[in-house]
Amino acid sequence: MANYEVDPEVLRGLVPKGTELDRWSGRCFVSVVGFQFLDTRVLGLALPFHRDFEEVNLRFYVRRTVGGEVRRGVVFVKEIVPRRAIAWIANAVYNEKYIALPMSHDATSDDRRRLSYGWRHRGAWCRLAVTLEGDARLPSDDSEEAFITEHYWGYTAQRDGSTSEYKVEHPRWNVWTGSSPELICDTAELYGPGLGSFLNGPPSSCFVADGSAVSVRRGVPVR
Numbered sequence: 001m002a003n004y005e006v007d008p009e010v011l012r013g014l015v016p017k018g019t020e021l022d023r024w025s026g027r028c029f030v031s032v033v034g035f036q037f038l039d040t041r042v043l044g045l046a047l048p049f050h051r052d053f054e055e056v057n058l059r060f061y062v063r064r065t066v067g068g069e070v071r072r073g074v075v076f077v078k079e080i081v082p083r084r085a086i087a088w089i090a091n092a093v094y095n096e097k098y099i100a101l102p103m104s105h106d107a108t109s110d111d112r113r114r115l116s117y118g119w120r121h122r123g124a125w126c127r128l129a130v131t132l133e134g135d136a137r138l139p140s141d142d143s144e145e146a147f148i149t150e151h152y153w154g155y156t157a158q159r160d161g162s163t164s165e166y167k168v169e170h171p172r173w174n175v176w177t178g179s180s181p182e183l184i185c186d187t188a189e190l191y192g193p194g195l196g197s198f199l200n201g202p203p204s205s206c207f208v209a210d211g212s213a214v215s216v217r218r219g220v221p222v223r
Helices: 008-014 084-094 144-149 187-191 193-199
Strands: 002-005 029-037 053-066 069-081 098-100 103-107 114-121 124-137 153-157 163-169 175-184 205-209
Touching (some): 029 114, 029 193, 053 103, 053 114, 053 153, 069 084, 187 193
Antiparallel strands (some): 002 205, 114 124, 124 175, 153 163
């Protein structure tokens, strides 16, 4: 998870109706996240040859208050996967923003524990990479790591201008500090010049979460 502080104005037009930007210590973030789907099932069914695959996404953070409960969630700007069928289903059924590109990942087993995700965009290989430092730990409740990892809702703007809300269930994740982060790609071409300009420098923070089983509930309209 490579996290970049951005000007809130570049996200205004992307905030789904009924939500507002969420901030940590007054700062607004987007995150480039690389991870692996393992044993993936949709409505309990596994699609042959589409259970294990990589994803790299760009996301930002929003919140919604319902009956005094603050629901902290994520909004995806773009999601990269290696399978056309996955991208088609996600876009057609859930109105997500997937694209299908050739992808790879690598996890070295030496002492430095370098992790990387790659994708080929317009003929060039891109890379998100980081080195794990120290031991994994559970982040403190008020930390930036907790803010980034502990958003348990997702929000998607629909074609008619409405918003779909879905719940994401998983235990709290342990995290490793990341060092020597790399994001090598044409960020303006991939994400647009507004967001891309904030992704060209070093991230505000970078870390690795251990992950877990995750359940994503059916989406419901925001009313």
